[in-house]
Amino acid sequence: MTQISYQQCLNPACAAEYDVQEALFACPACGDLLDVRYRWERMAVPADWSIFEDRWANRSDPRDFSGVWRFRELLAFCPPEQLVTVGEGQTVCQANDGIAAYVRSRPGRVFLQYEGLNPSGSFKDNGMAAAFSHARMIGVRHVACASTGNTSASVALYAHACGMQCSVFIGSGRIAYGKLSQALDYGAQTIQIQGDFDDCMRRVQEVCRDKNLYLVNSLNPFRLEGQKTIMYRVLESLGWRVPDWIVVPGGNLGNSSAFGKAFAELKELGLIGKIPRLAVINAAGADTLYDLYENQNLRFNGGRVEAERIDAYYARLNESGYRPHTLATAIEISRPVNLKKCLRALEICRGLVRRVTDEEILDAKAAVGRFGLGCEPASGASVAGLKRLRAEGVIGADETVVCILTGHQLKDPTVTVDYHSRHQGEFSNRPREVPDEIDQIIRALEL
Secondary structure, eight states: OOOSEEEEESOTTTOOEEOTTSOOSSOTTTOOOEEEEEOGGGSOOOSSSHHHHHHHTOOSSHHHHSTTGGGGGGGOOSOGGGOOOSSOOOOEEEEOHHHHHHHTOOTTOEEEEEGGGSTTSBTHHHHHHHHHHHHHHTTOOEEEEEESSHHHHHHHHHHHHHTOEEEEEEETTOSOHHHHHHHHHTTOEEEEESSOHHHHHHHHHHHHHHHTOEEOSTTSHHHHHHHTHHHHHHHHHTTTOOOSEEEEEOSSSHHHHHHHHHHHHHHHHTSOSSOOEEEEEEETTBOHHHIIIIISOOOOGGGOOOHHHHHHHHHHHHHHTOOOOOSOGGGOOSSOTTHHHHHHHHHHTTOEEEEEOHHHHHHHHHHHHHTTOOOOHHHHHHHHHHHHHHHHTSSOTTSOEEEEEOBOGGGSHHHHHHHHHTTOSTTOOOOOOOOSOHHHHHHHHTO
C-alpha cells in the first residue's frame, strides 16, 4: 500500500523518493536536501481550522496541549503513539504598539510571535518535537547536533525526555552561557571544537555518518516539519487571517525554509487564500544569504538552483579564511545548510533579504525589552529588519507584520547587561552606583 508520507529529494532533476522509516539527511542519489512530502488526497486533512481550535481547549491530552501536535494532520508522518512532546508551542503572538511606534508603523499593525515561552526557551522545541518523534519511531538511541546554543539546549532536553543519549558539538567561545548551561544541566555530552559553528556542522555530519548517530540539526527534514507549526500558531492568533509580512532572523535558515513550505502546503489545501511575503534578516557579520540573494541574484528557479555558484562562494570563504562574527551568536553562520530551501521559501513568498548591524540588532532587542517582552539578540534582528524596511518604504505603515522572536531574554544575559551598563544605545538603562547614604539614594531616585 502506498504510504501517505515519504521523503523526496529537493532537486527536480533527481526527485528520488525514500521511506519515512529511513534516517537520511541528504539524498543518497545526488547529495541534495530532502523534504518530507504528503499524499494529501489519501489523508484526513480538515476542511477548516475549527478542529485545531477545539483541541486547544483540551488540556488532558498531551498531543492536543502541544502547539505542534494539535496540528498533527498537517505533519502526519508519525503514528500517534510515537509522538514526543514536553509541552512545546505554548507561545503568544501579540500586537505591540510600542514596537509599531519604534519602526513607524501604525498601531495594531505589528505583532511579535514570542517563541521564548517554549520549554527550553527557544523556537527549536517545535522542530525537536517532530525530529524526536521520528527518532523514536525508527528506534534511535543516540542523537547528535552542532550548535550555537539553542539547538544544544533543546536537543538535550528532548533526549532526556526520550531516554536517548545526546552529544552536542559547540565552537570555542561562541556560545552564550545561558544556552550552554542548559545543555550541561540536561546531561548532554558536550564536545567543544576549536572552530566555529560551520566547523562543528561539518564534523557532526562526519561523526553521524561514521557512527550511525541520528542528526538533529535542521538538515534533518523532520525538524522543519515541526517548525512549520510556528506559522500555524501565528494564523491561529490572528483569527486565521494571513498577515502581509513575516519577518524572521536568518541563521541556518531552517525557520524561513519551514515557513515557506507551510504556506505553500496551506495554500494547496485551501486553508488560506493568499501567501504572506517573507523578509529574512541577516546580521551584517554573517550575511551569506543577503550577499547571494540581493547582490548576486541567486534564485531558486523552480528548484534549478545554480549550485556551482554556491560552491564557488563557499570556496572563496574558505580561501580567505573568513569567519562570521556577530553578537547575535544564534545567527553567526556563514554556510547555512538550508540555503536552497530558503531560496524556495523566498520564491513561494515573494521574499527579500536584508542585513542589519549589531548596533541595530541591540537597539531593537532593547526596544523589545522596553515594550513588554525580552528576547535573545538574534530575535532583535527581525525588529531591526522591519525598521529598516519601513525606512526604505518597502513595508507600508498600514501593512500587518509579524516579527518572530526566536528565543528568551535570558539566553544571553551578558549581551543585555553590557548594552545597558556601557551606554551602548538609545535604550541603555545603566544602573546607578551611589554611597550607602539616604540623601544620596533619594537624589539618585529622581523622585
